[in-house]
Amino acid sequence: MSVLITGIGELTTNDEEWGQLKDAALVLDSGLVAWLGPATRAPMADLKVDVAGRAVLPGWVDSHTHLAFAGDRTAEFGARMAGAPYQAGGIAVTVAATRAATDTQLASTLRRHVAEATNQGTTYLETKTGYGLTVADEVRAAKLAAEHADEVTFLGAHLVPNGMDADDYVDLVRGPMLDAVAPHVRWADVFCETGAFDADQSRAVLTAAAARGLGLRVHGNQLGFGPGVALAVELGAASVDHCTYLTPSDVDALAGSDTVATLLPACDLSTRQPLPAARALLDAGATVALATNCNPGSSYTSSMAFCVATAVLQMRMSVIEAVRAATWGGARALRREAGDGAVGVLRPGSRADVHVLDAPSVTHLAYRPGVPLTHAVWRAGLRVR
């Protein structure tokens, strides 16, 4: 059934040719955008929905979440807000709870958080393994994640499990664990950080994953300056995520590469780190994405709108830059921004992922921070809210 969405006061397309339109309409058919243009010239469709002057944009693309988890870290968060430092080792608490959870419990948690994101306008979502850290637990997480998320990333190299030698664990991750998980995932990732994996260990995991045909992502430069960004660029990773501590040469390396700088401002706020230098990255010509990093330890939010508002109000991104980073940027970080069925963009042939705001302009996302502005959502042409 085709759907005509008309009465669009402001249509943000992220497409160079179409730009931002006023008084526009969209036709969705067979899961794709079939037509867009001025409302006065819109063709007929099976169903007509008049959005009465509201703003329409592509659905959010959340390119970085960790939703295959169990357990609760409220107490740790409370302690951190009372002054305790954030350390990578907190992940071990979630690992223990995740291993102890049943498949049903993990699936229920995934379903609940994906639904929560969808209700806020997220229509394309990546999630990761990384709270299993045994061959069996990582395979289980990958299979369950694939049932609920659009993209799944293998993050066996999230943390060295308690009681294991780091180099022995790297050999397990890049050998038997990778062999078992690879059929269920598209990406591999590593937490390249002091307290997690160093540059050589990270490179060993990523090169093995690339040899298995997986695309690469890196968690880097989150808690301090480090080798993550340089390694991601060296290996041609699709994205390096966090980028909280960047040197001028890191910025130059990203600007001269196809590696997306994925910024996770909700995580930086939740861990009381400085916010990343989005302005320096954009001004240098790097591609920037915004994502939630939704996880129970360092960033327990599924709100892309919160990330956009923070990026505008505190990171000096313009509204258009922030909206683009949270849609097209995320799609680029997942290499899904081009061709038929592209996400993060609205143009004929793109996937019909449509977010209608209860506002006349995307500017309200920052002008009215914290206000739930999602009015309606279509995902691949189906109304999901």
Ligand SMILES: [Zn+2]
């Ligand atoms: Zn993460």
